[in-house]
Amino acid sequence: MNELVIMHDQQAVTTSLKVAEVFDKKHQHVMEAIRKLTVENSTVRKMFGEDSYLNSRNQKQPMFYMNRDGFTLLAMGFTGSKAIAFKLKYIEAFNKMEKQIKQAYLMQKQDSYMIDDPIQRAQRWIEEREEYKAKLEVLYEETQNIQDNTPISSKDYQVLSRKIGEKLERYINQHRIYNRNQIALLRWDLNNAILTAAGVPARTLIKQKHFTAVAEALVNWEPSLSTLEKLKAY
Structure with a gap:
């Protein structure tokens, strides 16, 4: 042991x-x-x-x-x-x-103000600045990682769902599509574009870091060529 x-x-x-x-x-x-x-x-x-x-x-x-x-x-x-x-x-x-x-660390790393020798004190002060800078960088990285991997809030999820519905409705109205099967196919295509942009299998897994990509995919969405071909079958 x-x-x-x-x-x-x-x-x-x-x-x-x-x-x-x-x-x-x-x-x-x-x-x-x-x-x-x-x-x-x-x-x-x-x-x-x-x-x-x-x-x-x-x-x-x-x-x-x-x-x-x-x-x-x-x-x-x-x-x-x-x-x-x-x-x-x-x-x-x-x-x-x-x-x-x-x-052992405390014995080796005295605070600069505790060191009498001016040269050693200056060297330790520089070390302290570098250590402080490194800690800030680590803290920023950890904070950013937490923020990026935080799921979107329920409010944002509701807004996203509403925007997806509005986007689909505008397309349907512009192209005068009334067939339910065609509408279902378009809804699937739009939802698939959103999930592909986020790189997740379900909307509930979309995180804060995905939001910009999802927003761009939503704005730029047009049905894929394969979906347009399938629409002709109905």
Whole structure:
């Protein structure tokens, strides 16, 4: 149970090898579980870092590093009283390692106003500005990602649905189309154009980041050539 958590790239992590050992699982199955978690989610992928190790035959084999969040997500599927006990030990180990890292960082990174030497103080002040700038960039990226992936509000959804209906009605009136089958085909074509612009299979999955593309598709919509050909059949 030694070294459940280690320091890697200046953060507290554990490895897929250690998780497999501690929870008595095959490393292959732990790797499969991690890849399943990371395959479709960029946020989850940031919690894991793929690397390699040398096995007993001196062959290079894949493995993963994972931070506290990655371990927590992975271990959610581990059940049983023994698994719970191991999870608690891991949490304790993460806490201890993160505390050590924080203390070491604080010792190395004094605030500029606390440094007596003017040259060192100036160098530290420049570092502080760069660190602040980097934090702002990360915060902006995270905020933008949240905003972009937020589903459109119910009010916006209602407005979009109304605009789609108005667009369809104008086309139908302009071309004097009264056949129900033709109207249904046009409605499908317009809805398909909206979903294609957003890259989603259903209107309820449209997000804020899709809104501009959806609006442009709605304004520019004309029935596709294949739909126009099908209209002739009715």
